[in-house]
Amino acid sequence: MTRKIPGLTAALAVMFALTACGQNTASTPDSNASAPAETAAPAPAAAETSHSDAPHWSYEGEAGPEHWGELESEFATCETGKSQSPINIDHTKIVRSGEIKPIEPHYGKLTDATVINNGHTIQVNVTGEDNYVMLDGQKYTLLQFHFHHPSEHQIDGKNAEMELHFVHQNDKGEKAVVGVLINPGKANAVFADLWKHLPEKASEEAVPLASPIDLSVLLPQDLHSVHYDGSLTTPPCTEHVNWNVLEQPIELSQEQIDLFAKLFPDNHRPVQELGDRTLSEGE
Ligand SMILES: [Zn+2]
Known part of the structure; x- marks a missing residue:
């Protein structure tokens, strides 16, 4: 898109806000309240059409991560922010403290969820308040979950x-993300059904899950996590997101990974500077 044509800019901005990147406010508030990938909102119709209502940010080229901050004024934080995500989790920099409690997920069976290909990822939108996580005594309700390929966070550079x-999101509207790395290994039965019905085309409409998913099985056994103060990893890259990246990965079969990779060959944002932030972990 030509974002610099005078006069058109505002109109385009409005248009995009209504299409590709702005659905944040819609049905499900999400982490990215204004950004699709981290967002629960039904995402925009993007990739189906390649002209003006295509997503106005992407993972490559002129609208790729290094340009996100220039695409829209609301995306400026992507470029100027000092607490951006993802990051490289460098184990030599982790501060260990007995005062940091492990995350306490309360995830169960999702019976009423919907799945969408929003042009940036495959996302499962969750309704109700039955699924939540306790982080340092605070309750954060699960809004949605989605996937990146390859991973966004790095562990010691990988x-x-x-x-x-x-x-x-908690009741003050603050976001928290639990990140789980995925390595090739055994096929994951929980994903099998979801994977069988991956929406191949971007759409504005989320469809009901073909069968219930037991979320608790998507977590590793060891819930030790590295915590830091970060941001949404998609525009508008909003900061003050409570990040918790689990140390233990889960597994998907190579075939399951390849199925996702076929739809999204690369939907990851490169790592950002840690700056003076602290990486912390319980003992
Ligand atoms: Zn994400």
């Missing part, structure tokens, strides 16, 4: 094959 983001 990406995993994929990463799963559980996006939550």
